[in-house]
């Protein structure tokens with residue numbers, strides 16, 4: 510299997526006791542990182558993005574490579590560098606501050622031929638609403654064309670709308686772009702609180718129905734600590750996640766869920782198994798600080814083995 514994730518990875522400044530810890534993260538990279546840790550060794554996981562040519566960009570590229578995520582399709586731009594974000598925590602619930610308006614990643618979809626080359630031969634291409642929000646110029650159209658070609662050749666597209674209002678010029682634009690790319694996707698992994706707040710959905714079933722109406726065959730509606738709803742080809746399931754005594758940092762809850770779900774699905778799991786795999790990893794991740802947690806991966810492996 511070959512999995513390709515498209516998006517932006519930034520420097521992450523995460524609270525660590527009274528100090529802060531520097532890391533690297535960004536929603537689709539988080540998915541790639543967790544997928545790489547979960548999937549069989551002979552699968553490949555690649556990241557498509559753009560970074561700079563400075564020291565911090567070199568460090569980021571080295572971090573990706575060390576994690577086993579392929580950087581062959583990460584472009585390097587001399588006149589830009591990587592974005593940065595900081596996590597603030599209140600009772601375990603995260604909020605973000607961003608310094609990314611000029612990041613290199615905004616230029617990742619300038620060249621359609623490069624995208625097509627990156628997607629060629631992949632089984633799954635995964636992107637998010639954040640990927641779309643940051644693209645400059647004609648990037649969205651270029652990406653849409655490459656995804657269309659990839660699907661026509663038999664590939665599957667997974668999409669998490671991951672709505673970050675501050676990254677969009679207007680909410681109308683966000684809604685239009687999210688529904689356009691949902692229409693180019695086979696799998697949508699949505700979060701009910703975002704969808705309720707920005708699309709006015711009254712229930713997870715409303716979210717499911719809206720994406721099904723856009724032509725998506727596989728829809729998952731995550732819902733925090735509440736039951737997760739999934740539907741594939743008209744059959745739906747609901748899975749209740751196990752409760753967590755204390756949430757330390759909810760950053761990457763949805764990203765890790767997606768990784769667990771997608772690796773399980775590509776391994777031939779049933780929808781209920783795939784949702785359970787996603788929920789189990791996400792449960793570990795929110796009990797650790799920062800987006801990327803080797804401890805959460807280790808705890809997940811232990812739980813799976815026992």
Ligand SMILES: O=C(O)C(=O)C[C@H](O)[C@H](O)CO
Nearest residue numbers: 534535536639760761764800
């Ligand atoms: O908010 C973003 O753009 C990020 O990618 C930062 C976080 O790692 C991500 O949101 C967690 O899901």
